[in-house]
Amino acid sequence: MIQQTEIYKLTQYSHGAGCGCKIAPKVLDRILHSNSGALSSAGFPSLLVGNDSRDDAAVLETGHGEAIISTTDFFMPIVDDAYDFGRIASANAISDVYAMGGEPLLAIAILGWPLDKLPPEVAGQVLEGSRAVCAEAGIPLAGGHSIDSPEPIFGLAVTGKVRLNHLKQNNTAVEGCCLYLTKPLGVGILTTAQKKGLLKPEHADLAPDQMVQLNKFGSFLGKLPYVRALTDVTGFGLLGHLIEMAEGSGLSAEIDFDKVPKLAVLDEYLAQKSIPGGTHRNWDSYGDKVADLPDERRFILADPQTSGGLLIAIDPGSAREFEQVALENNLSLKSFGHLVEKREKVIYVI
Known part of the structure; x- marks a missing residue:
């Protein structure tokens, strides 16, 4: 963390925070719908994944069994420290490449900065944080674009690559798949507590430490044939991204709330x-697709995550092998649910 002579608490300069800034799913559907119907990849046969499948990134076949992955993600500060903001925003953007089973190649910075409120040196610290995470991912921060904006904004456009037989998507699961999540839920709750001045000092590092972790495991998952579907959990919360996976695969999901990974201090x-506004927007968008759920569970399962974990659907006969592989990659994972035949609701929580 870079030292600065004057403390600027970045979260006080923005109305939203992290992936909680995302436009609600129901509103996004209206934005992405054109007069001629939903935007699609018609006319571009090499575009294997576009926005018609609600996946994490676009994928363009380049020949010889390979494809390019392209994605972008940016948001307003979710932490006060500029260096950490750069790290978190960068880990979050790069995650979309990992969520496709790919490997990142390079990143381009996207910066909006309120020059009348925050000095350019603080923006420089954001970029330093970004460079550090890009270096950890083994890629260059190769350029970017900046504007003078009313609120601080930062993120990346990331290019990656993937072998076609390693490509993973969020809508290719099959009935019986076991569900796993690589990071616990609750980032939105803790960062909202921070913004309200409620967060205890001993809990201050819980969310940032998790958000800066790269989802490099996704590149490895691309090589495993029993990984049937893959995505990452960000602003729509676990429920939102699981709905995308289940609906896209023509299925429903049953999950055990007690087995869902959660940060221990949420209650x-x-x-x-301490409930983000994004939680309510999420629920308003997809609550009708979820079976009856008490508020205290809804507030966790719809909590918007920033740089959240990978949501993985595994062939049921391979669950034990997968858990051993995860352990060898320093991840202790247990299934929290499974995908079932399509029912009246998309998600059932027990």
């Missing part, structure tokens, strides 16, 4: 009404 902050 304390939920009791103080």
Whole structure:
């Protein structure tokens, strides 16, 4: 973390935070719908994945069994420290390449900065954080574009590559698949507590430490044939991204709330009404697709995540082998649910 003589708390300069800034799924559907119907990849046969499948990134076949992955992600500060903001935003953007089973190649920075409120040196610290994470991912921060904006904004456009037989998508699961999540939920709750001044000092590093972790495991998952579907969990919360996976695959999902990975301190902050606005927007968009759910569970399962974990659907007969492979990659994972035949609701929580 870079030292600065004057402390600028970045979250005080924006109305939203992290992936909680994302436009709600229902509103996004209206934006992406053109007069001639939903935007599609018609006329571009090499475009293997476009926005018609609601996947994490675009994928363009380049020949010889390979494809290019292209994605972008940016948002307003979710932490006060500029260096950490750059790290988190970068890990979050690069994650979309990993979520396709690919490997990142290079990144381009996207920067909006309120020059009348924050000095350019603080923006420089954001970029330093980004360079550090890009270096960890083994890629250059190769350029970018900046504007003078009312609120601080930062993110990346990332280019990656993938072998076609390693490409993973979010809509290719099959009935019986076991579900796994590589990071616990609750980032939105803790960062909202921080913004409200409620976060205890001993909990201050829980969310940032998790958000800067790269989802490099995704590149390895691309090589495993029993990984049937893959995505990452970000602003729509676990429920939103699981709905995309289940609906896209023509299925429903059953999950065990007690087995869903969660940060251990969430109840304390939920009791103080530390609930992001994005949680309510998420639920308004897709709550009708979820079977009856108590508020305290809804607030966790619809909590918008920033740089969240990978949501993985595994062939049921390969669950034990997958858990051993995950352990060898320093991840202790247990299934929290499975995909079932299509029912009246998309998600059932027990």
